[in-house]
Amino acid sequence: AQSVTQLDSQVPVFEEAPVELRCNYSSSVSVYLFWYVQYPNQGLQLLLKYLSGSTLVESINGFEAEFNKSQTSFHLRKPSVHISDTAEYFCAVSDPLLGGGGNKLTFGTGTQLKVEL
Amino acid sequence: DAMVIQNPRYQVTQFGKPVTLSCSQTLNHNVMYWYQQKSSQAPKLLFHYYDKDFNNEADTPDNFQSRRPNTSFCFLDIRSPGLGDAAMYLCATGVAGYNEQFFGPGTRLTVL
Numbered sequence: 427a428q429s430v431t432q433l434d435s436q437v438p439v440f441e442e443a444p445v446e447l448r449c450n451y452s453s454s455v456s457v458y459l460f461w462y463v464q465y466p467n468q469g470l471q472l473l474l475k476y477l478s479g480s481t482l483v484e485s486i487n488g489f490e491a492e493f494n495k496s497q498t499s500f501h502l503r504k505p506s507v508h509i510s511d512t513a514e515y516f517c518a519v520s521d522p523l524l525g526g527g528g529n530k531l532t533f534g535t536g537t538q539l540k541v542e543l
Numbered sequence: 544d545a546m547v548i549q550n551p552r553y554q555v556t557q558f559g560k561p562v563t564l565s566c567s568q569t570l571n572h573n574v575m576y577w578y579q580q581k582s583s584q585a586p587k588l589l590f591h592y593y594d595k596d597f598n599n600e601a602d603t604p605d606n607f608q609s610r611r612p613n614t615s616f617c618f619l620d621i622r623s624p625g626l627g628d629a630a631m632y633l634c635a636t637g638v639a640g641y642n643e644q645f646f647g648p649g650t651r652l653t654v655l
Contacts, residue, residue, distance in 0.1 A: 458642040469549075469633055469646040470586070477642060516585060520642040527593030527639035528574040533585035 428453045428519045432534035440542055441509055447502040447537045449491075449517035458520040459500040460531070461491055463513045470516065476500060487511075512541045546570070547647035549634050555653045556624050564619040564650045566634030575617040576644060577609060578633040586633055592617060593639055621652075629654045 431450045439445045451459065458477050462470040474485040481493040491502045500517060517534040547568045556562040566575065574593050578586040590599045592611040606628070608620040621628055631651050635644040 460643075462646075467552075467631075467649075467651065469547075469648040470635075471646070472643065475643060527596070528576065528591045528598065528637060529642050529644075530588055531586075531644060533587075535585050536583075 428455075428521055428532045430517050430519050430532055430534035432517055432537050434537050435535065436538045436540065438540045438542060439507055442506045444505050445503065445507050445511075445539065447515050447517075447539065449500045449502065449534060451498055451500065451517075451519045453498075453519055453521075455521065457493070457495075458529075459491075459493060460518045460520065461489070461500075461502050462516045462518060462533075464516065464536075465513045473502070473515070507539070507541050509541050509543070511539060514538050547634060547636055547645055549632075549647040549650050551650060552648060553651050553653070555655060556621075557655050558626065559623045562621050562624055562652065564621075564632050564634075564652070566617045566619070566647055567615050568636045568645075568647075569615070570636050570645060571614060572636035572638050572645070573614070574637040574639055575611060576635040576637070577617070577619050578635065580631040580633055580649075582630070589619075624652070624654045626654050628652065 429452045460475045461473040463473045474483045476493045484490045489504045514536045518531045521530045550565045576591040577589045580586040589603045610618045631649045633649045634647040637644045
């Protein structure tokens with residue numbers, strides 16, 4: 427069974443400082459990795475994804491994540507955070523072979539990013 | 544814009560009183576998912592539909608049922624809600640064979 431570990435439950439950081447949110451996974455099959463962001467009382471929004479190809483993936487709002495197969499990691503980084511980045515961030519791994527035509531997302535427990543002035 | 548819609552956004556029910564949550568989509572995706580997210584926890588898959596085929600997760604309680612009358616709509620029925628069923632319920636859609644899922648805004652269920 428696949429699993430995702432997000433070691434940091436909360437990460438406080440000052441505005442304009444860099445941040446890294448850590449994610450490690452375990453999987454015995456091909457790996458498809460995602461970062462989702464969740465604002466209070468809202469659903470999950472896809473931030474970025476790794477399916478294949480370049481191991482460095484970027485989002486439109488300045489986040490990036492690097493797939494590292496040897497370290498089984500997919501850490502999320504941003505060089506300069508903004509107050510509006512305050513949210514819960516979930517790392518997820520997808521099992522593409524779930525019976526029934528779908529796929530199963532297994533999520534980590536989430537990291538609360540709190541950006542302070 | 545194509546999207547996933549969940550109604551209501553907030554639902555209050557009484558202990559043991561059946562409740563139905565609704566999800567609709569304009570993406571024409573053939574897969575629809577229901578996740579349960581309890582406070583400060585990760586979302587957990589309850590079940591999904593691939594077209595009309597229902598796929599239940601092994602650890603989903605029998606108290607939870609689902610219906611998908613057509614491609615656009617999917618319902619989550621909780622037959623006898625308990626206090627432990629209070630949570631955010633997230634609907635998501637996807638295309639079979641593709642890994643990305645598109646989430647709705649969620650319905651927060653309160654059980655009194």
